[in-house]
Amino acid sequence: MRRALSPLLLVAILALPGCIAKAAYDVVTLPVKAVSKGVDLATTSQSEADEKRGREIRKREEQLGKLERQYxxxxxxxxxxxxxxxxxxxxxxxxxxxxxxTIPAELDKD
Known part of the structure; x- marks a missing residue:
């Protein structure tokens, strides 16, 4: 029984430092990941801002078209x-x- 336990004990001893190192790494990097995620959520990229502006302009253009037909x-x-x-x-x-x-003028591309 003692001989069967020895290889298992040897594998556990070799694997355990890797697990401890991984856990320590995760604990150390957790605050950095959390702050990074928070900053990412709090900021708007330029492309996101452009998309939002484009949606707002299209909405106003649609409203203008509707009003012009009604007029x-x-x-x-x-x-x-x-x-x-x-x-x-x-x-x-x-x-x-x-x-x-509120609707930007389109520039002629001549």
């Missing part, structure tokens, strides 16, 4: 004699004027 319909109804549509068209035009400056 054209209201103008047509106003021309047909509907006074209420004239007032609505005026309000819609005011909304359009608020959105237009």
């Amino acid at each position: 054209q319909e209201q103008l047509q109804e106003c021309a047909d004699g509907n006074r209420r549509s004239c007032d609505d068209a005026r309000d819609t035009y005011a909304e359009i004027q608020l959105i237009v400056p």
Whole structure:
């Protein structure tokens, strides 16, 4: 029984320092990993900021398109004699004027 236990004991003795070293390494690097992860979560990369800005611009462009279609319909109804549509068209035009400056102009690539 004693001879069967010796190889097992030898393997355990050789493997144990590796486990202890790995555990010590994990304990030492844990604060660095935690801080790194926190900084990563707290900061926004330039590409993330660009994507967010692009989504906001597209949303405003969609809203502008919707208002412009609505405005054209209201103008047509106003021309047909509907006074209420004239007032609505005026309000819609005011909304359009608020959105237009928030959309960047596209540069010509000549």
